[in-house]
Each structure stands twice: as structure tokens, then as C-alpha cells.
Amino acid sequence: MDEGSAADRVRNRAKRVSMADVARLAGVSSQTVSRVSNGHPGVVASTRQQVLAAMRELGYRPNSAARALKRGEFRTIGVVLFTLSTTGNMRTLEAIATSAAQEGYAITLLPVAAPTHDEVRGAFTRLGELAVDAFIVIMEVHLLDAATVALPPGVQVAVADSNAGDRYSVVDTDQAGGAGAAVRHLLDLGHRTVWHVAGPEESFAAQRRADTWRAELAGAGRPVPPMVRGDWSADSGYRAGLRLAEEPDCTAVFAANDQMALGVLRALHEKRRAVPEEVSVVGFDDIPEAGSFLPPLTTVHQDFAEVGRQLVQGVLRQLRTESTEPGTTLVPTRLVERSSTAPPPGGTPR
Amino acid sequence: MDEGSAADRVRNRAKRVSMADVARLAGVSSQTVSRVSNGHPGVVASTRQQVLAAMRELGYRPNSAARALKRGEFRTIGVVLFTLSTTGNMRTLEAIATSAAQEGYAITLLPVAAPTHDEVRGAFTRLGELAVDAFIVIMEVHLLDAATVALPPGVQVAVADSNAGDRYSVVDTDQAGGAGAAVRHLLDLGHRTVWHVAGPEESFAAQRRADTWRAELAGAGRPVPPMVRGDWSADSGYRAGLRLAEEPDCTAVFAANDQMALGVLRALHEKRRAVPEEVSVVGFDDIPEAGSFLPPLTTVHQDFAEVGRQLVQGVLRQLRTESTEPGTTLVPTRLVERSSTAPPPGGTPR
DNA sequence: GATGGGGATGTTTACGCAAACATCCGATGC
DNA sequence: GCATCGGATGTTTGCGTAAACATCCCCATC
Structure with a gap:
């Protein structure tokens, strides 16, 4: 029965605690709860303690959807990539995740099943709907080109593994x-x-x-x-x-x-x-x-760690200034000499 | 009037297009826009076309924060892991991402800097505030134990690489x-x-x-x-x-x-x-x-692909039934014989 | 030609939070 | 003693969406 299942769902669902609940228990207004929650000044110590106690008791955790809706930002960066299977992508992603975490940003992954134009376009469309403030693309340039049309306006982008430095902020190994x-x-x-x-x-x-x-x-x-x-x-x-x-x-x-x-x-x-x-x-x-x-x-x-770091920094900088920063940042490489190279047999012919 | 607002939008691109804008341009109510946006039936083809055209013209993309707020779900799974550097984690993550994408879920990455109790606890706290419906933990069990206290109630979990099958839904290679x-x-x-x-x-x-x-x-x-x-x-x-x-x-x-x-x-x-x-x-x-x-x-x-798939399936099943499903799912392995094994020198001593 | 039914569309509302504004109150200065 | 000020707290409002409910109108039926 419809009503039955709906009621069940309501009953079962650990109906989430909202600021209003906390406010009621603490005997304050929800705005005060909000202030405490965000560490705003202007709340007397005793009140703050009461609110914190109420939060703990009810197991309150802020609803990030409402927060994002109000604030207009998600503190999240989307990462589009074709595959994690290559060393480079994987290591870059790891660096991005670490770097972003340090800045208080989360990473949302957007894997593209196949490196076709359609797939990339689809991915970008989904990204557009995603709870994401900006994104980083780790992908071949010609695919990116094809997808550009679908690039949601007002969303900042940084790109790895590409030569599109004239239009995007590109970071790449040298x-x-x-x-x-x-x-x-x-x-x-x-x-x-x-x-x-x-x-x-x-x-x-x-x-x-x-x-x-x-x-x-x-x-x-x-x-x-x-x-x-x-x-x-x-x-x-x-x-x-x-x-x-x-x-x-x-x-x-x-x-x-x-x-x-x-x-x-x-x-x-x-x-x-x-x-x-x-x-x-x-x-x-x-x-x-x-x-x-x-x-x-x-x-x-x-x-790779540096590439990831630069990508995150670049995209966040663009986010803050609300401007795109085309250009290419090169991260230097280093030759590591081990045992697989030697002079040719018979010595130097020169 | 129209021109004015359009110019504003161009100048101040932070101003995102909302359903109301699309509705105005298409000459319908915002609810109809919503219906088109979500593919609901009961919208006549001509109206639908008008709305779609207006969406395209304005570059509308749904605000997922508002959507999540209304729906009470984010369609996102958080993945906690210590490092991507091991083959297993990386491949599992890739499978999770692919699998989740098929189910219409996004993946949010939560890297833990160091595998210490404090770090894990911090990660879980952040996860609690994150826009996430459930999460998957790829981590050693003793760290998970320590962090359990901080596990937000009402959030479903699946775990890899662990023996905590008595409390969580665990998926692991056999x-x-x-x-x-x-x-x-x-x-x-x-x-x-x-x-x-x-x-x-x-x-x-x-x-x-x-x-x-x-x-x-x-x-x-x-x-x-x-x-x-x-x-x-x-x-x-x-x-x-x-x-x-x-x-x-x-x-x-x-x-x-x-x-x-x-x-x-x-x-x-x-x-x-x-x-x-x-x-x-x-x-x-x-x-x-x-x-x-x-x-x-x-x-x-x-x-690994199967492990990732099972993890996603498991966590989504729990999400839908709103119940935890403790237990361990084993994914079978297969011995691949190549050229690094042979009978011992001198043949079989038996 | 009146009636009813049902599909198409519009209107209202609430989700949870936080900015903006409003209010209250005690302390201070004259 | 009264006006004033400023800190602490409360109230209102709106973010964008979608469920629930309301309305409208066309068409089939008698």
C-alpha cells in the first residue's frame, strides 16, 4: 500500500536532525545554532556550550546540500578522466586528491567509459549537473576540443596532458x-x-x-x-x-x-x-x-605530485578570481640513471 | 528588460540560470521545466521542445544542491582510502567509479593522509559533512575499528580489505x-x-x-x-x-x-x-x-572489477533497504600459469 | 448539449541553512 | 535619570527544486 510504505519509509528513515531540532533542545534560535556551527563570533560561551551539547546529543551533522544551496558553492572539484589504469593518471589523481583535501575541497570522480567524443560530451553534461565548483580534465586534447561546446559556462577548468594552453590552464610534465x-x-x-x-x-x-x-x-x-x-x-x-x-x-x-x-x-x-x-x-x-x-x-x-598540486592550485586560483588563466605550466623532469644504459658495443664510434 | 538581465548574466557569470529563468523564456511554469528536466511524462511534445530550446539558449544546468536538498539524497558515494598507490586500491577504485556511474551515482574521494587513527577519524568526520549518501572504505580493519565511534548514523557503509564482516558489509578477494x-x-x-x-x-x-x-x-x-x-x-x-x-x-x-x-x-x-x-x-x-x-x-x-562492482551493489542495496547487511562476500581468484614455475631441479623428490 | 473524466499545466509549499535585518538588554556617558 | 551604544540573540527571508495539490480544457459519452 502506498501510504503504508511511505509511512514506513518515514518511520525507518533516520530522519535527519536539523538545526531546528538542535535549537529546540538547546533552547535557542536556529540562527544561533548556525553561528555556532560555523564558528561565528558573537555567541556567549555558555550558549555555545549548550548548543554544542545539544548537537552531540542529537548527533547533528550539517546538511551540505542546504549549505551549498545557500552559499552557492560546493567546495568540490570534479575530475574527468578516461582511465585510472595508467600510472600517470593514477598518480596525478592521487596528488590532486591530496592537494584538494588540504584546501578543504573534495574530489568527485567522473570516469569516462570510452575515449569517444560522445562519451566525453556525456561526461561533461553530467559534470555540469554535478555538485562541483570547478573541474580538472585529464584527457587528450582532441577529445576536449570536441566537448568544449558542452562546457558549462562559469565553471573553471584546468587540464592535464594537453596542448590547449591557449584556452585553458594547462599543467603538464615537461x-x-x-x-x-x-x-x-x-x-x-x-x-x-x-x-x-x-x-x-x-x-x-x-x-x-x-x-x-x-x-x-x-x-x-x-x-x-x-x-x-x-x-x-x-x-x-x-x-x-x-x-x-x-x-x-x-x-x-x-x-x-x-x-x-x-x-x-x-x-x-x-x-x-x-x-x-x-x-x-x-x-x-x-x-x-x-x-x-x-x-x-x-x-x-x-x-606527478607536483602536476596534481599545480592543477589544484590553478583551478582554485581561477575560482577565486573568477577568471580563466590560459597558459601552460611545465613541471620539470629528471633523468634517473640506472643500469639499462651503457656505451654501445665496440665503444664510441664517433 | 530581457536584454538587461541577459547582459547582467553575461557580466556577472556567477549568476546561474534557474528553472524560473527557463520557465519565463519558454512561457511555461517552472514546474513544467522541472518535469522536462526529470523526464517525467505528461508534458506534450511541443511544450517539451519549447522548454528544451529555452534550456539550450540559456545554458541551463540544474542546481544539484537544491535538487539534493529537495530529494534528500545526493546520489553520491564517498570512498575513503589511504592511498591510491597500490595496484589493488587503484583498480578497485576504478571499478567502483565505473560501477557507480552506471547506477547514476558519483564518487567522492576522501584520501587519508596517513593511516593513523586520528587521520581516519578526521576523515570520517569530514565525510559526515560531505554530500554523500553512503560510503565505501578501503582500509585495514583496525583503523576502521578506531574510527567507528565517529561513523555518522544512518549512513551505509561497505568495506574492502577487512575482516569486519560481523559488523559491515565486506567484499574481498578470496x-x-x-x-x-x-x-x-x-x-x-x-x-x-x-x-x-x-x-x-x-x-x-x-x-x-x-x-x-x-x-x-x-x-x-x-x-x-x-x-x-x-x-x-x-x-x-x-x-x-x-x-x-x-x-x-x-x-x-x-x-x-x-x-x-x-x-x-x-x-x-x-x-x-x-x-x-x-x-x-x-x-x-x-x-x-x-x-x-x-x-x-x-x-x-x-x-578487482568484480570487487568494486560488489561493493557498489552492496552499498546501494543497503541504501535502498535502509538496513545494514553485515557479512562477507568473497570474489574468487584464478591462478594464471606463466613461465616462472617448474618442477624443482632434480625432478620430483617425492 | 450537458456531463464527467483525464491529461496537461499551473500554484503552493517545504527542504535546511545562513545572510540580512530586527530586537532586546545591560552598561556607559552625560 | 535618560539617551545611547553595542553585543547577544531572535525573526524573516530566499536560495532552486520537486512533491502535492489545484486548475483548466478538450474530448468522449450519453
Whole structure:
């Protein structure tokens, strides 16, 4: 029966305590409860104690919906991302969450099932309805472009992994700096040239790393070997490695991330090409396991924590000033030299 | 008049469009706008089109605070966790987010800076004030215990990685099943006994895996070698591996996660103990990279996606029935045989 | 042609909180 | 002793939405 179930629901529902309830018990007005709740001055100590006691007794907790409605802000940042499965996204998210918490902001996650325009558009629509003051997007730029139309006005955005610095506040690892350092490190060791296992085409980061690799080689007057494309996974790195193992003059490999470098190491091992004696390998990311690869991997360290921090700071600054701050902030990288790189066999040919 | 308000809106973009604005433009009542907004029936197609057009023109997006205030629910689940850095947490979180999104729920992240009682308590307090209908805790049980007092009444909880099934709805990987399968696999190959590299003491999962390892050996009447303790990291696995490499009769190792197994592989490699010819190694988790280790790692596959799904389902069920459902749901594991295990040198001694 | 019924739409109201404004009262100054 | 002031507290109001209720009008039925 309709009435029955409704009544049941009312009875069962731990009917939440409101300020009015507290006020009644404490014998004050609800406004005084509000003042105590928000730590406003102008409440005499004895009254405050009474109110606090009443709150405790009733188990009062403020209704954030009403609070947000009144205040017009949620103190929450939405984070749109495609997947948590990549090291970078995951670590960035963690940093964002930590950073936001410090600022008194919560994080609402908005996973996008598939990196298609429709999905992203849908995600943005949902975000628009979400209890969110601003958001951070961790996603490839061309998808963002497609979704821009749906971007709710008046909501601030910061973006990672993108080159949309002309329109948004973008924070990114210094891809060029890192990739350049990796390639130069190998050239400096005496390798004639460097082969590259790239990430997927759609990735802005992958594209930047590949571009820099090419430019660096060209700048040094070295031949540019054909690029091998992977998809970030160790498996794709393995397949790429099998191909590279066939190339007798391949003595140095720069993989666009550590997982693919791991796959390359496995392929080279299987094909009896010793690392680093015959072939040197450099990765990118410096995942925690990189130091335990066989051999321990020389790689480019990314400061994801800093990226996350900057994203949060950027978006909050925009929120406070109510203005967008287009521009790109680069977070520097650092080459971590371990045991997967060495001079080429036969020493420096130069 | 109209122009004036439009200009205001542009200038002062904080001024959000409300249902009333849409209603005015569409020439209907705000209730009709509400009906369209929520897809209620009983609105004639032509009216609906008018309203939708007005929404588009004004860039209307519903105010979720007001909506939540009215409805008494946020359609949001809070997730408390200590760190995203472990494979398990991260993958579980991803599954939770996906699962929740399908149910129309958003996820709010509540990272706990340090796994101390105070931190957890603080997190729970904040959660209580957060716009959250229920929450999911991914955390060691003893911390949860300490924080129970602060658990807001009337908020449903589901827990992962815990043995608190008597009080909460707990979902966990079948740790015992997985660890048992790992140990039995090694014994079945003919190894006399199995050494164990355990996870940190505080971890419930680590404890369960170690207990099962011990019980399984005892059940088979095998000697139980001293346990080596790690901290989940590849580095700690490496240190453990160095120790195990010293043991001449150690032919089989069960590491409590894949990262530590990776470290063990490296140590064994450095000490010239061939895997799997001399020593067999089994991991736990089946991280995506496990198949690319040297050699590809035999490991216990965990279905994190299913754990996340069950957590969300469980907490939503409790939300709907307004009742707690204590009990533990176990998600089965699967042993993935790759190339890091083989019969012991000299064949089966049995 | 009157009547009733039902679908479409409008009006009222309350959700819980906090800003703005109103009131009260004791203390201070002249 | 009276006006004044300021701190403590109370009252009113409205944020945007959606349930509940009210109204209107068209159409089928007799």
C-alpha cells in the first residue's frame, strides 16, 4: 500500500536532525545554532556550550546540500578522466586528491567509459549537473576540443596532458625536456642513433615525446630510424622489442613509458641481446618498479605530485578570481640513471 | 528588460540560470521545466521542445544542491582510502567509479593522509559533512575499528580489505583461495616446501595470505620455512629475494604480490639462481605487467572489477533497504600459469 | 448539449541553512 | 535619570527544486 510504505519509509528513515531540532533542545534560535556551527563570533560561551551539547546529543551533522544551496558553492572539484589504469593518471589523481583535501575541497570522480567524443560530451553534461565548483580534465586534447561546446559556462577548468594552453590552464610534465634528456643521454654514451617505441597516436604526451625524439636526433645530425608504435602496455612494448631485436644496428632504444620499456627488455632478453652491453634502453615515468627491472631501468622521472598540486592550485586560483588563466605550466623532469644504459658495443664510434 | 538581465548574466557569470529563468523564456511554469528536466511524462511534445530550446539558449544546468536538498539524497558515494598507490586500491577504485556511474551515482574521494587513527577519524568526520549518501572504505580493519565511534548514523557503509564482516558489509578477494592455489601449485610441481615473502603486518590481505600459506603447508605435512616480510614494494621483494637466494634448499617462493615477486626475480637473477629451472616464483594480483616479467610471472589473478562492482551493489542495496547487511562476500581468484614455475631441479623428490 | 473524466499545466509549499535585518538588554556617558 | 551604544540573540527571508495539490480544457459519452 502506498501510504503504508511511505509511512514506513518515514518511520525507518533516520530522519535527519536539523538545526531546528538542535535549537529546540538547546533552547535557542536556529540562527544561533548556525553561528555556532560555523564558528561565528558573537555567541556567549555558555550558549555555545549548550548548543554544542545539544548537537552531540542529537548527533547533528550539517546538511551540505542546504549549505551549498545557500552559499552557492560546493567546495568540490570534479575530475574527468578516461582511465585510472595508467600510472600517470593514477598518480596525478592521487596528488590532486591530496592537494584538494588540504584546501578543504573534495574530489568527485567522473570516469569516462570510452575515449569517444560522445562519451566525453556525456561526461561533461553530467559534470555540469554535478555538485562541483570547478573541474580538472585529464584527457587528450582532441577529445576536449570536441566537448568544449558542452562546457558549462562559469565553471573553471584546468587540464592535464594537453596542448590547449591557449584556452585553458594547462599543467603538464615537461615532455620535451624529459624526452630530450633521454635521447641526449643515449647519444652522449656514444650511440650513433636512438630508436623510439612511441605511445598511442591519440596521446598528446606520446606525440610530444616522439616529436622531441625526432627533433633531437635531427638537431644532432643523426639518422632518424623508423618509429615503432605501441599502446603504453608492456605487451605492446614486447612486440616492439621483438621487431627492434631484428635490427642489427639498433643499440639504443627510448621507450615512451616504463611499461613498454619492460616489454622491450623482455623481448631483447628472449632474443639474446644483452642489456645494456649490446642494447641500451631508456624509459619514461619512473614507476616504482622501474628500479627492479632486469636490469634496473634508466628512465625519466615525472613529478606527478607536483602536476596534481599545480592543477589544484590553478583551478582554485581561477575560482577565486573568477577568471580563466590560459597558459601552460611545465613541471620539470629528471633523468634517473640506472643500469639499462651503457656505451654501445665496440665503444664510441664517433 | 530581457536584454538587461541577459547582459547582467553575461557580466556577472556567477549568476546561474534557474528553472524560473527557463520557465519565463519558454512561457511555461517552472514546474513544467522541472518535469522536462526529470523526464517525467505528461508534458506534450511541443511544450517539451519549447522548454528544451529555452534550456539550450540559456545554458541551463540544474542546481544539484537544491535538487539534493529537495530529494534528500545526493546520489553520491564517498570512498575513503589511504592511498591510491597500490595496484589493488587503484583498480578497485576504478571499478567502483565505473560501477557507480552506471547506477547514476558519483564518487567522492576522501584520501587519508596517513593511516593513523586520528587521520581516519578526521576523515570520517569530514565525510559526515560531505554530500554523500553512503560510503565505501578501503582500509585495514583496525583503523576502521578506531574510527567507528565517529561513523555518522544512518549512513551505509561497505568495506574492502577487512575482516569486519560481523559488523559491515565486506567484499574481498578470496585471499585464502588464491594463496592456497598458489601454494598447492608449487607443491604439485614437486617442491618439498614453499617459502613466503609476506606483505606488511598491518595489511589484512597480507595476513590472510600468510596464514593460508602456513596452513596449506602444515596440511600437507611439509616443513614451514621462516617467513620473510616485505612492504609490498619491489624493493622490499628484492631484499627478500637476496635473502632467499642464500638458502640452498629454497626452490619455490610465493610472494604476496607481483611487485615483490618482481624484486625476488631480480635478486635471484643477480645471484645466478635461474628461474624457473632452480627456483620457482609465484606472485599475487596479476598486474598488467606480470606477463612481461623475466620470466613471465605465474600469479594469482584478482578480479578487482568484480570487487568494486560488489561493493557498489552492496552499498546501494543497503541504501535502498535502509538496513545494514553485515557479512562477507568473497570474489574468487584464478591462478594464471606463466613461465616462472617448474618442477624443482632434480625432478620430483617425492 | 450537458456531463464527467483525464491529461496537461499551473500554484503552493517545504527542504535546511545562513545572510540580512530586527530586537532586546545591560552598561556607559552625560 | 535618560539617551545611547553595542553585543547577544531572535525573526524573516530566499536560495532552486520537486512533491502535492489545484486548475483548466478538450474530448468522449450519453
